[in-house]
Amino acid sequence: MDPVYSDSSSCDLFTNTDDEDSRGASPRRASSQPEQQKKRRRGRARGDGTTQVVKKNRRMKANDRERNRMHNLNDALDALRGVLPAFPDETKLTKIETLRFAHNYIWALSETIRIADLQAPLALSETIRISDLQAPVLLSPSRSPDSCSWSSSGSSSSSSPAHCASSPASPGGPEDFPLFGFRSFVPGIY
DNA sequence: TAGGCCATCTGGTCCT
DNA sequence: AGGACCAGATGGCCTA
Numbered sequence: 001m002d003p004v005y006s007d008s009s010s011c012d013l014f015t016n017t018d019d020e021d022s023r024g025a026s027p028r029r030a031s032s033q034p035e036q037q038k039k040r041r042r043g044r045a046r047g048d049g050t051t052q053v054v055k056k057n058r059r060m061k062a063n064d065r066e067r068n069r070m071h072n073l074n075d076a077l078d079a080l081r082g083v084l085p086a087f088p089d090e091t092k093l094t095k096i097e098t099l100r101f102a103h104n105y106i107w108a109l110s111e112t113i114r115i116a117d118l119q120a121p122l123a124l125s126e127t128i129r130i131s132d133l134q135a136p137v138l139l140s141p142s143r144s145p146d147s148c149s150w151s152s153s154g155s156s157s158s159s160s161p162a163h164c165a166s167s168p169a170s171p172g173g174p175e176d177f178p179l180f181g182f183r184s185f186v187p188g189i190y
Numbered sequence: 191t192a193g194g195c196c197a198t199c200t201g202g203t204c205c206t
Numbered sequence: 207a208g209g210a211c212c213a214g215a216t217g218g219c220c221t222a
Contacts, residue, residue, distance in 0.1 A: 058208085059199085059200075059201095061208095061209095062199095062200085062201095062208095062209085063198075063199060063200080065209070065210075066198080066199075066200085066210090066211090067197085067198070067199090069210075069211080070197075070198080074196095074197095094194085094195065094196090095195080095196085096195090191222105192221105192222090193220105193221090193222090194219105194220085194221085194222105195218105195219090195220085195221105196217105196218085196219085196220105197216105197217095197218085197219105198215100198216085198217090198218105199214105199215085199216080199217105200213100200214085200215080200216105201212105201213095201214095202211105202212085202213090202214105203210100203211085203212080204209105204210085204211080204212100205208105205209085205210080205211100206207105206208090206209085206210100
């Protein structure tokens with residue numbers, strides 16, 4: 001039953017060398033495999049002794065690579081957390097929260113730029129607050145994604161951030177930029 | 191204790 | 207053939 005060799009030795013190689021599996025964003029997986037085929041076969045791939053050893057070796061190498069890959073992914077996520085506004089309570093954003101928050105944040109910034117462009121002379125000297133924005137930037141203090149709601153008034157233009165966002169009213173406050181204060185959620189980004 | 195999040199293992203698929 | 211990517215499964219940890 002249990003997962004085979006959980007072989008601890010693993011964790012030592014964080015050597016992120018060659019990084020980035022770069023190869024860019026190749027649109028893999030273009031082929032949409034039939035749903036049914038998604039069933040995984042968990043059966044023992046039986047084999048004779050020698051091939052088993054070879055397979056085990058291959059598996060261990062693949063596990064290492066996969067571990068590294070996930071570590072790289074987590075590093076990237078950490079880097080993303082690093083450039084996002086920090087939360088006062090300094091609790092670490094979860095992965096999904098990080099992605100959603102980044103999504104909202106980018107949207108808010110681009111919206112700020114857009115508005116600044118519209119009212120050019122004024123905007124330069126004035127900080128635009130998220131609450132000034134038309135689109136919903138809704139931040140929920142709780143973690144439950146359910147608490148999200150679209151308060152989008154007036155289908156304002158640009159691409160909606162598909163998110164929930166900010167403490168509704170609560171004008172002023174420490175949040176000239178409310179995004180700093182709470183977590184935001186996107187019920188379903190896409 | 192249930193539920194959420196996470197790390198890891200694993201096998202399948204695609205690409206080089 | 208081997209590596210990258212992906213998604214399902216599993217188990218551990220933590221919190222309400």
